[in-house]
Structure formats: C-alpha cells, structure tokens
Amino acid sequence: MVETALTRQRLIHLLLKLPRECIGLNLDGVARSRIARVILEHLWQLVRNPNAPTNHRKRAQIIMITLVFSGATAVSGAGYLVCGLIGRLRARGFSQKPVIRRTRSQIMLHNGARVMYVPYEENADSKKRILIRPKNDDMYEHDKFLFKYFGKNKTSQVFYSKFISQLSIIYRILVPKIADRNSFLIAFQIFFLVMRTWLSLFVARLDGQIVRDIITGKSRKFLVDLLCWFLIAFPASYTNSAIKFLQRKLSLNFRINLTRYIHDMYLDKRLAFYKLTFDSQASSSVIANIDNSIANDVTKFCDAICSVFANIAKPVIDLVFFSVYLRDNLGSIGIVGIFVNYFITGYLLKRWTPPLGKLVSKRSAAEGDYYNYHLNLINNTEEIAFYHGTKVERTKVNALYDYLMDQMLLVDRVKVNYNILEDYVLKYTWSALGYVFASIPIVITTFTTGVNNEEVNMREFIVNKRLMLSLADAGSRLMHSIKDIAQLTGYTNRIFTLLAVLHRVHASDFNYGAILEDEKDLNVVDDQAPSTEIVRGTVQRSFNGIRLENIDVIIPSKYGKEGTKLVKKLRFQIPPVITLDNANSDSQVNMSQKLTFQGPGSSLLILGPNGCGKTSIQRIIAEIWPIYNKNGLLSVPANSELFCVPQKPYFIQGGTFREQIIYPMSADAFFEGGHRDKELVQILGEVHLDYFLRRGKGWKYLDAIAEWKDVLSGGERQRMNFARIMFHKPRFVVLDEATNAISADMEDYLFNLLRRYRYNFITISQRPSLIKYHDFALEITGDETWRLQDLGTDEVITSIEKEIETLQEKLKNVSAWDEERAALARKLAHI
Numbered sequence: 001m002v003e004t005a006l007t008r009q010r011l012i013h014l015l016l017k018l019p020r021e022c023i024g025l026n027l028d029g030v031a032r033s034r035i036a037r038v039i040l041e042h043l044w045q046l047v048r049n050p051n052a053p054t055n056h057r058k059r060a061q062i063i064m065i066t067l068v069f070s071g072a073t074a075v076s077g078a079g080y081l082v083c084g085l086i087g088r089l090r091a092r093g094f095s096q097k098p099v100i101r102r103t104r105s106q107i108m109l110h111n112g113a114r115v116m117y118v119p120y121e122e123n124a125d126s127k128k129r130i131l132i133r134p135k136n137d138d139m140y141e142h143d144k145f146l147f148k149y150f151g152k153n154k155t156s157q158v159f160y161s162k163f164i165s166q167l168s169i170i171y172r173i174l175v176p177k178i179a180d181r182n183s184f185l186i187a188f189q190i191f192f193l194v195m196r197t198w199l200s201l202f203v204a205r206l207d208g209q210i211v212r213d214i215i216t217g218k219s220r221k222f223l224v225d226l227l228c229w230f231l232i233a234f235p236a237s238y239t240n241s242a243i244k245f246l247q248r249k250l251s252l253n254f255r256i257n258l259t260r261y262i263h264d265m266y267l268d269k270r271l272a273f274y275k276l277t278f279d280s281q282a283s284s285s286v287i288a289n290i291d292n293s294i295a296n297d298v299t300k301f302c303d304a305i306c307s308v309f310a311n312i313a314k315p316v317i318d319l320v321f322f323s324v325y326l327r328d329n330l331g332s333i334g335i336v337g338i339f340v341n342y343f344i345t346g347y348l349l350k351r352w353t354p355p356l357g358k359l360v361s362k363r364s365a366a367e368g369d370y371y372n373y374h375l376n377l378i379n380n381t382e383e384i385a386f387y388h389g390t391k392v393e394r395t396k397v398n399a400l401y402d403y404l405m406d407q408m409l410l411v412d413r414v415k416v417n418y419n420i421l422e423d424y425v426l427k428y429t430w431s432a433l434g435y436v437f438a439s440i441p442i443v444i445t446t447f448t449t450g451v452n453n454e455e456v457n458m459r460e461f462i463v464n465k466r467l468m469l470s471l472a473d474a475g476s477r478l479m480h481s482i483k484d485i486a487q488l489t490g491y492t493n494r495i496f497t498l499l500a501v502l503h504r505v506h507a508s509d510f511n512y513g514a515i516l517e518d519e520k521d522l523n524v525v526d527d528q529a530p531s532t533e534i535v536r537g538t539v540q541r542s543f544n545g546i547r548l549e550n551i552d553v554i555i556p557s558k559y560g561k562e563g564t565k566l567v568k569k570l571r572f573q574i575p576p577v578i579t580l581d582n583a584n585s586d587s588q589v590n591m592s593q594k595l596t597f598q599g600p601g602s603s604l605l606i607l608g609p610n611g612c613g614k615t616s617i618q619r620i621i622a623e624i625w626p627i628y629n630k631n632g633l634l635s636v637p638a639n640s641e642l643f644c645v646p647q648k649p650y651f652i653q654g655g656t657f658r659e660q661i662i663y664p665m666s667a668d669a670f671f672e673g674g675h676r677d678k679e680l681v682q683i684l685g686e687v688h689l690d691y692f693l694r695r696g697k698g699w700k701y702l703d704a705i706a707e708w709k710d711v712l713s714g715g716e717r718q719r720m721n722f723a724r725i726m727f728h729k730p731r732f733v734v735l736d737e738a739t740n741a742i743s744a745d746m747e748d749y750l751f752n753l754l755r756r757y758r759y760n761f762i763t764i765s766q767r768p769s770l771i772k773y774h775d776f777a778l779e780i781t782g783d784e785t786w787r788l789q790d791l792g793t794d795e796v797i798t799s800i801e802k803e804i805e806t807l808q809e810k811l812k813n814v815s816a817w818d819e820e821r822a823a824l825a826r827k828l829a830h831i
C-alpha cells in the first residue's frame with residue numbers, strides 16, 4: 001500500500017518535472033484542475049514570443065501543431081460521421097413518413113427511392129441498409145448532348161486534350177454536385193495530404209535535432225526530443241492510414257456512382273441492353289464484352305483515378321512545402337537547380353513512356369474475351385456435351401488464354417526498359433544530386449566564414465538531406481505517375497466509349513447503327529457519328545388491340561431503310577374491327593370480303609418457312625425493332641396488356657420456382673400486390689405442372705432455388721410460359737413457336753385453355769396443323785409477300801373440306817400400297 005502511494009508520488013513528480021525540462025514551465029503549486037490550462041497558455045506564450053529560448057520554442061511549436069492536428073483529425077472524423085448521418089436523414093425526407101408500403105426486404109419511400117436490407121457480415125441477423133435513389137431522367141437527357149457532341153469543337157480550343165475532356169465529362173458522374181459527399185472526401189484527403197507534409201517537415205527537423213543530441217552527448221535533450229518524436233508519431237501514423245482509407249472510400253463511391261449511372265441506362269424501358277447489338281460499335285471489345293466493361297473496367301478506372309489523384313496530389317503538396325522550406329536553407333539557386341532537374345527528367349521520361357494506355361486497353365479487351373468465352377461454355381454445357389465439342393472448345397479457350405497472357409506480358413515487358421531508366425534517374429541520379437544540393441550551404445558557410453562548426457553543420461546536413469530525399473521522393477512519385485496517367489487514359493477511353501454508346505442507344509431517336517449518306521461518303525463510322533432520323537414509322541400506344549398498317553419488316557443494319565426487307569407493307573389487326581374489302585391493290589392482299597368485329601378472343605396464326613421474318617413481326621410488335629417506312633403505323637396495347645413469349649424460354653438465374661412462374665414480376669411485387677401462393681398452385685394445376693409440388697416438398701417447392709433452365713425439360717419450359725400467361729392475364733399474347741416441344745394432346749389442351757379464357761393471341765409457327773385453334777392465318781410466302789385468310793369463312797371451310805376429301809381419296813389406295821409392300825418384302829427375302 002505504502003509502496004503504491006510512493007510509486008504514484010514519484011510518477012506525479014516525474015510528470016510535473018517534464019514540463020520544466022521540456023518547455024521550461026514550473027508546475028509546482030499549480031492546482032491539478034488548472035494544469036492543462038496553464039500548460040496551454042505557456043505553450044502559446046512560447047510560440048508567440050520570438051525571444052523565448054529556441055529549444056523551448058521549437059518544442060512548443062511541435063506540441064502545439066501535434067495538438068492542433070490531432071484536434072483537427074478528431075473534428076474531421078466526427079464531421080464526416082455527422083455529414084453521413086445528415087445525408088441519410090435527408091434521403092429519408094425528414095418529416096415525410098417514409099414507410100408507405102413494406103415488403104419483405106425493401107421499403108418504398110415517398111420520393112420514389114427504395115430502401116433495401118441486405119445480409120451483412122457472417123451473422124445472418126445483421127442487415128445493411130441500402131438506399132437506392134430514384135432515377136433522374138433529366139440528367140440523362142442533358143448528358144446525352146455532352147457525349148453526342150464530344151470532340152466536335154476541338155478546333156476552337158487552343159489546348160485540347162482528349163483525355164482531359166473525357167475525364168471532365170465523366171467527373172460530373174463521379175462528383176455530381178459541389179456539395180457532394182465525394183467533394184467532402186476529396187477535401188478531407190487534401191487536408192490530410194497537407195497535414196502529412198507538415199508533419200514530415202517537423203519530423204525532418206526533429207530528426208536533425210536528435211542526431212545532434214546523440215553526437216554532442218546531450219542525453220536529457222535527447223530524451224525530451226525522443227518524447228516529442230513519439231508524440232508526433234500519433235497524428236503522423238493516423239494521417240497515413242486516413243489518406244489510404246479516404247482513397248479507398250473515394251474509389252468505392254466513384255464506382256457506386258458510375259455503376260448506378262450505367263445500370264440506369266443499360267437496364268430501363270428503352271431496352272438498351274438489347275439494342276446495343278445494333279450499334280455501329282457493337283463489335284468493339286468494350287461493347288462485345290459489356291459484362292466485363294461494367295464489372296471490371298469500371299472498378300479499374302475508379303481505382304486508377306483515385307490512385308493517380310493521390311499520387312499526384314501528395315508529391316505536388318510535398319514539392320511546394322519542401323521547396324519553400326528548403327529555399328531558406330539552400331537559397332533560390334539551389335531550388336531552381338532542383339526544379340530544372342525535375343523538368344528535364346520529366347520531359348525525358350515522358351518521351352520514353354511506352355503507349356501504356358493502348359496496351360492496357362488491349363489487355364482489358366483480352367480479359368473480357370477470355371471470361372466471356374467461359375461464360376458461354378457454362379451456359380451451353382449440355383449442347384457442347386451432346387456435340388462432343390470439347391476439343392474445339394478447348395482449342396478456342398486456350399487460344400484466348402494465350403492471347404491474354406501475351407497481352408499481360410507485353411505490358412510488363414514494355415515496362416521493364418522504362419523501369420530501368422526510371423530507377424536509374426529517379427533513385428540514384430536524384431539522390432546524388434540531393435547530396436550535392438544539401439552540402440551547398442555547408443560548403444558556402446565554411447568557405448565564407450572559414451569556421452567549420454561540425455555540430456551545426458551536422459544538424460543542417462541531416463535536415464537538408466532528409467528534406468532533399470523527401471523532395472526527391474516526391475519528385476520521383478510525380479514522375480512515376482506519368483506511367484499511371486498513361487494507364488488511366490486507357491481506362492478512361494474505355495469507360496467513355498461505353499458511356500457514349502449507351503447514351504446513343506438509349507436515345508429515343510436511336511438509329512440502329514444506320515449511317516447517313518454523307519457519312520458513307522466520308523467513311524465516318526465512329527462513336528461520334530450523329531444519329532440519323534431514319535426511323536420514321538408511327539407507334540400508337542394503349543390501343544385496344546394489335547394493328548399493323550403498311551409496315552415494312554426490315555432487318556436493322558447500317559443500311560437503314562435500304563436494309564434487307566423481309567415483308568412488305570404488312571397489314572393486319574387483332575381483333576379485327578375494320579372492313580378490309582377495299583384494301584390497297586399493291587399490298588397483294590387476298591383476303592376475305594369482310595372481317596367483322598369479333599370481341600375478345602380473336603387469334604391469328606402466322607405461318608411461313610424458316611427465316612422469312614415471322615419472329616421479326618413479333619419484334620416489331622414488341623417495339624424492339626424499328627419501323628423504317630414513314631407511312632407505317634403500329635398500334636399496340638398498353639405494356640401490361642401485352643405478353644410476348646419468346647421462342648427460347650427464359651428463366652432467371654438462381655431464382656425460386658415461384659419467381660419463374662411470375663416472371664417478369666418480382667417476388668416482392670408479388671407479395672406487395674396481395675398475391676398468394678394458392679393462386680400459383682391453381683395455375684400450375686391448369687397447365688398440368690402441379691406434379692412438381694408433389695415431389696416431396698409440397699407448396700414449399702415454390703421456394704426451391706435451382707438452375708431452372710437445366711432442371712425443366714423442353715416441354716415443361718414451354719408449359720411454364722403458359723403458366724406465366726395465366727398468372728399475368730394479359731389481354732394480348734404473342735407466342736413464338738411456344739408449343740413445338742409439347743405433345744399433341746397437351747398442345748390441344750393449352751390452346752383450348754387460351755380460347756376458354758378468351759385471350760387474344762398471335763401464334764408464330766411453321767405447322768399448319770395449328771390452324772384449327774385460330775380465327776385468322778397470315779402466311780408469309782417469301783419474297784416480301786404475305787397472305788391473310790379468315791379461317792371462319794365459307795371459302796376456307798370449303799377449302800379445308802376439299803383437302804379432307806383429297807386425303808380420303810388417297811387413303812383408299814392404302815390397301816393396294818400395303819399389298820405392293822408385302823410383295824416387295826417377299827422378293828427381298830428370296831434374295
């Protein structure tokens with residue numbers, strides 16, 4: 001007990017003695033509650049008083065700066081947290097009661113934003129809240145022009161740099177407004193960079209002082225300086241990790257902004273993801289491997305831009321501070337000498353920099369090709385296995401891999417020579433020059449005064465050397481960043497191309513890759529080609545039916561309306577409400593005299609040989625292909641009333657069985673809309689798929705997750721399409737070869753189901769046997785011609801009856817042919 005009190009007493013005594021040794025402050029008799037205040041006041045006095053003892057003053061400066069920066073660090077950290085909190089509260093809309101509709105995993109806010117809760121960390125209970133802001137359509141319309149007219153007025157600018165111009169446009173996406181959280185992060189980063197440089201200056205001075213203390217054997221001073229060293233180490237180490245953290249955070253924020261920007265254009269109602277294949281740049285590696293561009297290039301670009309910023313900002317700040325400080329020690333000539341050296345080296349290195357931008361871009365393209373091929377393999381495993389296509393696939397994938405390795409090596413190989421030059425110049429030449437410049441003031445002082453004060457010289461040399469090395473380090477980092485900038489130009493160009501193409505495809509006047517007449521002459525086929533107004537047909541929406549008037553079905557291509565025409569002046573309407581008896585003679589119509597309104601439940605069968613353009617008619621109805629001719633009119637129902645079933649059934653990856661039935665509705669929307677699983681069970685029963693529920697799990701099977709495109713058989717996949725129709729209950733359905741894998745009796749049942757529920761449907765098929773389920777038949781006869789028939793007219797019924805008679809006539813000969821066959825078989829047996 002006595003010992004503890006004694007130790008405590010000694011400790012207090014030591015602590016009170018420390019200010020006396022360090023800054024000359026006697027704390028004897030000062031009340032404990034006032035100690036902090038007295039120390040601060042004394043420090044302030046020392047800093048302000050030029051006549052105070054030099055060593056006390058310097059230490060006071062160091063302590064004050066340490067305190068100020070530590071305080072600033074704490075305040076900035078707290079400020080950042082508060083900003084984040086305010087941002088979140090603002091996003092919620094403060095007074096607005098956010099919760100309108102609560103679903104299983106997300107909340108819809110008043111302003112259209114959504115809040116989602118995603119699993120976070122390993123603990124299943126912990127969830128992270130993610131805010132998804134509503135899409136700002138105006139911003140995209142505004143930005144479209146920036147991309148469209150990019151590079152058009154470069155001749156009017158004296159200093160034009162493609163890279164800087166591209167970056168300035170992309171920068172608006174990364175930092176959308178001045179008072180953005182990313183602006184704050186950049187400001188914080190600059191603050192910490194400045195702070196880091198300040199601290200380096202103090203560390204350099206302290207270093208010199210400590211070396212001097214050791215050499216002159218001043219142990220007490222040495223201990224005090226060492227204490228200062230440890231004190232300053234706190235903010236110094238915090239600063240370095242703060243800079244790294246801010247750089248990472250900024251990169252992630254940029255990535256979030258950019259990815260969101262791309263997703264909003266890529267995946268919206270204008271179907272850019274589909275139309276991209278028609279763009280003039282569709283074959284470029286950026287668009288051909290768009291998955292790689294969105295996932296990898298965006299990440300690399302964001303990392304590169306943040307590291308280039310830090311790599312440039314850091315040395316620039318260092319250069320400014322160190323050179324100002326060194327100017328006092330080395331004089332203006334020394335500083336000018338150093339900078340002349342920098343400029344010459346910078347110029348030389350720039351000249352010798354390999355074309356890294358291009359090489360990096362090529363490497364990214366090769367990476368994309370390789371990953372894409374693997375993706376293709378995964379998606380078609382069964383088909384390849386049936387064909388025994390392993391060998392050819394392996395050859396192809398190996399070739400792509402070899403090319404990727406070549407590209408990677410090429411980048412490293414060209415860097416070798418450059419790195420040798422860079423190391424020689426930056427590491428060794430600059431250090432040697434550093435020694436020369438650091439020794440200048442000592443040589444001059446010794447020479448002019450004739451006195452060689454070793455103690456002072458030592459300290460000065462240590463400080464100058466350290467600063468010179470830091471300066472050289474800053475300079476060399478600046479030079480290294482030439483290489484980083486070259487790489488960044490490659491990524492910037494790829495991201496810019498991606499955004500420019502997306503904007504072009506997303507535009508309402510997208511021209512499907514058509515080239516203007518004058519562009520053809522100039523042979524201009526680049527990303528800056530202005531969009532043409534060649535898509536001229538009219539589309540009428542929310543129509544009570546599907547109507548095509550004078551529509552030319554043309555394959556979209558660079559030839560625009562001069563492209564391959566599949567069907568000419570196509571005209572039909574479902575359900576029919578017009579009289580077609582005075583139809584245009586040039587439309588080659590050969591149809592019934594009068595088609596009268598039949599109410600709900602009309603159906604049309606589109607027949608024709610392979611490749612004649614049947615599916616293309618569906619594409620026009622779904623508005624994913626354009627109408628080129630000016631007098632073409634397409635009238636379609638509202639989106640919710642039209643359901644197009646593609647030839648190849650689609651199943652979402654990793655979704656539940658329920659999600660496959662309700663596609664394209666999401667599970668959240670399903671429950672949100674008040675739907676129940678009971679409904680789905682009934683639908684499955686209707687399309688005879690309810691046996692899935694009997695496979696052990698019962699209704700729980702609706703929650704089963706699998707690769708449904710592999711699990712379901714061809715016929716099951718097609719029946720699933722009918723389940724979707726039954727669930728969504730659209731008024732109009734377009735079916736493309738939707739029953740060719742289904743047995744005849746099931747096909748009969750499903751078509752009767754559609755008729756029973758009075759759907760209006762258009763069926764695309766090659767089998768005339770489906771005629772019996774339809775009211776009209778549209779036959780694409782090839783050579784751009786077509787024929788529409790009312791299957792309920794006397795003429796058609798008579799023609800069918802006639803066909804039946806002909807078949808019956810033929811059947812009469814069957815017994816004669818059987819006898820003939822038997823005779824032939826006997827003959828063969830003798831041989």
Ligand SMILES: Nc1ncnc2c1ncn2[C@@H]1O[C@H](COP(=O)(O)OP(=O)(O)OP(=O)(O)O)[C@@H](O)[C@H]1O
Pocket residue numbers: 555566608609610611612613614615616617766
């Ligand atoms: N994106 C495209 N680019 C170029 N040509 C295309 C494109 N899509 C379709 N075509 C061509 O258009 C023609 C008509 O295609 P469509 O899919 O309409 O044929 P279809 O009549 O439905 O044939 P099938 O009965 O075999 O399904 C085909 O020759 C096809 O090669």
